[in-house]
Amino acid sequence: MKTIIKALAKEQGFDDCRFARAVQAPHAGEYFAWLETGNHGEMTWLGRDPARRADPARVLTDAKTVLVVAMNYFQGNNPRQLKGKIARYAWGADYHDLMLRKMAPIDVYLQNNGGRQKCYVDTGPILERDFAATAGLSWQGKSTMCLNERLGTWFFIGVILTTLHIEADPPVKNRCGTCTRCIDICPTRAITLPYQLNARRCISYLTIENKGPIPVEFRSAIGDRIYGCDDCLEVCPWNRFAKETRETKFQLPARLEILTLGQLALLNDDEFRALFRDSPVKRIKRAQFVRNVCVALGNVGTREDGSVLMRLASDPDPLIAEHACWALEQIRNREG
Ligand code: SF4
Ligand code: SF4
Structure with missing residues (x-):
């Protein structure tokens, strides 16, 4: 057996x-x-x-x-x-x-x-x-x-x-x-x-x-x-x-390789679900995911990411908004 x-x-x-x-x-x-x-x-x-x-x-x-x-x-x-x-x-x-x-x-x-x-x-x-x-x-x-x-x-x-x-x-x-x-x-x-x-x-x-x-x-x-x-x-x-x-x-999947952090940060609910439909990433919700991307942008982002983060800083979800504000502050401290 x-x-x-x-x-x-x-x-x-x-x-x-x-x-x-x-x-x-x-x-x-x-x-x-x-x-x-x-x-x-x-x-x-x-x-x-x-x-x-x-x-x-x-x-x-x-x-x-x-x-x-x-x-x-x-x-x-x-x-x-x-x-x-x-x-x-x-x-x-x-x-x-x-x-x-x-x-x-x-x-x-x-x-x-x-x-x-x-x-x-x-x-x-x-x-x-x-x-x-x-x-x-x-x-x-x-x-x-x-x-x-x-x-x-x-x-x-x-x-x-x-x-x-x-x-x-x-x-x-x-x-x-x-x-x-x-x-x-x-x-x-x-x-x-x-x-x-x-x-x-x-x-x-x-x-x-x-x-x-x-x-x-x-x-x-x-x-x-x-x-x-x-x-x-x-x-x-x-x-x-x-x-x-x-x-x-x-x-x-190749479709994920081409996305920038800025593009990942701007995914809406439907886009997030569609993109990670078959992936273990779908275990977290879009708000958690965007929260994580904001932290990454705060650590490695540049001035060019500022407009994305500004948009997210007024997101109705306070989790996203707070992390976007934090990220903006990090970039500001780093790049002036
Ligand atoms: S890195 Fe070293 S200590 Fe850690 S799990 Fe591997 S073999 Fe063990
Ligand atoms: S944070 Fe530390 S313990 Fe956790 S996965 Fe990374 S290296 Fe391993």
């Missing part, structure tokens, strides 16, 4: 497929302690019934095995890029739908063998990274991200809980060693200690999960990033082994 599932996963384009026993997540205690610190910020769903999140049997009665798949999304060293940085994982198609579609044939195979399953990509009440580590698919680096010897850090994880018993794989060793590059590079000091992330300081959180204003103390450090941050991944030495993905849908 294991051999057939691995072959099915490969056929669907997954780069790895491993198995863990569906027991309590080994780092459940650390997870509960992290929640106590409040460092998950506005991501309140993470704190909802954490005991359930750590125990697959509470999510799927009689769960016996956690099957973990990985899909490489590394677009290579000379990819198409947007003006204004977007985290690599969000360049192309929405991976949630794409991965779930590719996991479906595995689910069907398990059903045909008498299993009941639950399939998740990111959104399930399960500590995916912990199970990926137990299954030997990856280890959790000091950045708190998953690392795989072959894929580096550039991969998505999908999880299938099943009631079928399938032999577990051995875990892999943590190979971060004495390296601290991810901690040292972090522009906002969000990795407070090895394996400890204060999400409230992280640019990914500030530009995606955070719905309100971006605290002024972090705005300069955000630079020209408009959705997420990859700094702690870009510097990871394990990424030197990363190979370009076979999935072309993870490339940035």
Whole structure:
């Protein structure tokens, strides 16, 4: 059964497929302690019934095995890029739908063998990274991200809980060693200690999960990033082994490459929705997106961006207006 599932996963384009026993997540205690610190910020769903999140049997009665798949999304060293940085994982198609579609044939195979399953990509009440580590698919680096010897850090994880018993794989060793590059590079000091992330300081959180204003103390450090941050991944030495993905849908569409920050800032609701229809970026609303673009313009914009920002400074949405005013002030201070 294991051999057939691995072959099915490969056929669907997954780069790895491993198995863990569906027991309590080994780092459940650390997870509960992290929640106590409040460092998950506005991501309140993470704190909802954490005991359930750590125990697959509470999510799927009689769960016996956690099957973990990985899909490489590394677009290579000379990819198409947007003006204004977007985290690599969000360049192309929405991976949630794409991965779930590719996991479906595995689910069907398990059903045909008498299993009941639950399939998740990111959104399930399960500590995916912990199970990926137990299954030997990856280890959790000091950045708190998953690392795989072959894929580096550039991969998505999908999880299938099943009631079928399938032999577990051995875990892999943590190979971060004495390296601290991810901690040292972090522009906002969000990795407070090895394996400890204060999400409230992280640019990914500030530009995606955070719905309100971006605290002024972090705005300069955000630079020209408009959705997420990859700094702690870009510097990871394990990424030197990363190979370009076979999935072309993870490339940035050409229609996005040509847009300037000024044009992105002036998108209306319909244009924003149409432009990012198939992208993970659609997760945030236009107001949050324009807020992020204003911060980027404040950091890298010039006098030429002044007219765009002036228009946004009187936007009826106070979130946009305040960030546009901040950006204007930055450009004025820089260029006189
Ligand atoms: S994503 Fe960026 S801000 Fe967040 S921990 Fe990594 S380097 Fe720091
Ligand atoms: S940058 Fe270094 S410490 Fe950080 S995850 Fe990669 S190997 Fe581990």
